[in-house]
Amino acid sequence: MNSLRPRLIEWLPAAIIIIFLIVAWEVLVEVLDVQRWLLPPPSVIFVEIFDSLGFLLRHTWVSTTEIALGFSISIVLAVLLASGIIWSRTVERTLYPVIITSQTIPIITLAPLLIIWVGTDIMSKVIVIVLFTFFPIVISLVSGLRSVDQEMVDMLRTLGASPWQTFRKLMIPSSLPSFFAGLKVAAVVSVIGAVIGEWFGSSEGLGWLMKIAGGQFQTARVFAAIVMLSILAMTLFAAVVVVEKWSLRKYPPTATRVIRLGD
């Protein structure tokens, strides 16, 4: 209970800024007499969210399912790829160019092709999400696994560790902090993947909703969908942070401490 008050004060500047921006938006739209279909004031967006909450939640749920599936597949894929890259130079030489190339193709241009190849069911969206999210996870995981000290490896060898034991007891734990850094990027990007996937071939989900509402100039509804997407992304991010905090609970504070030059 004691720590509640200081924590509220910590968040005060953020709250003030957000409230100020919302109020400024509301006032400016009124004062400048901006058309509702061009830019609705926050009050109208809140009313829209409130009125069609069930409808919004149903589409949010669709997007959440796609993201959960895509994100999980990405993690498994990234762990396999990163392990292979670390394990053998040949695997690294073979896989790295393919992985990099997959990221140079604009995924937006791939989305319509995916509809043709796999149809409009959930898989087309899941594939787009995987293409967006596996890359930051692989890169962060590889650099985490590479951060291991040769002296530590030798120490484990003198204790009789097999390569597999060294991987499990040293390399995986060493790579966790940067693995979570990659997961946080992927968590946020996965929401973009879902919107793009739905934009090109879907009949439900928040991305589809934005496209349809935008075409009908239901601008308040577009904003309502954006609000839901932001909440979804922040929740996902927060979930990763919770798992990270738990997984790294035994690590020295230096692994999680942030150096701030400003304070």
Place this chain on the structure above:
Amino acid sequence: MNSAPQINHLNLETINNALLSFLGVGFDYEDASILEDVSLTVDRGEFVALVGPSGCGKSTILNLISGVLEARSGSITASGLSNRADRLGNVSYMQQKDLLLPWRSVAENSRLGLELRGVSNSESSTAVEKLAESFGIADELDSMPWQLSGGMRQRVALLRAVLPDNPVLLLDEPFGALDAITRSSLQQWLLNVLDTSNKAVVLVTHDVDEAILLADRVLVMSSNPGQISAEVKIDLDASPHDASVSTSSEFIELKKHILDLLGDHEVTQ
């Protein structure tokens, strides 16, 4: 005995009885010769110190004995194991840095060697608890490494190294990074811990005092390439546990002698 390379100061009897024999060993690193025809043997219960200038290959000798590195020439046998890969895991080796895994508690770090051998957690924890008292870490078993002082971390590292109970123990500057007071108290403690262990111990150190205090024999090395240039038997009348031993005249004589031997090579190298 096969036709071994020239072994200067050793005879066949000592070689056959030794727990650790390191005969005519050469080692190269990137075309540079690091060790050339280096030989030493260590008996059960004997403590040998290697002193020499930086870069003379002292630590390389330990890496070769433990099996981390492969020798170019010569033969190495520790506890009857002459194959490099077989020695890995069967020679206790405490490196210069403590190299504790930061995400493991003191107890979990200490039992790592047993864990890698497939000993169950409950069994290895019991083994750790049994020795924790004499290692002075009984109250710290649940602490994390980052909560410990440098001296405590070294104790944990040594416990981790000796717990698999291998007959050969290698120590690479175990107290090099510690302040003088902590170092001398840990030296006394190490003598006590090893007093009854009957291990063959090889200590690498920069510190001539430490070598005289702890070892039965001091091997002086020269560099470029690394070779053993002299052997000094340590036979002090005073007990090494005696606080005043390092100011006794015989101690100072020995120290002078060893420093002279080291100094010669500094000049001629």
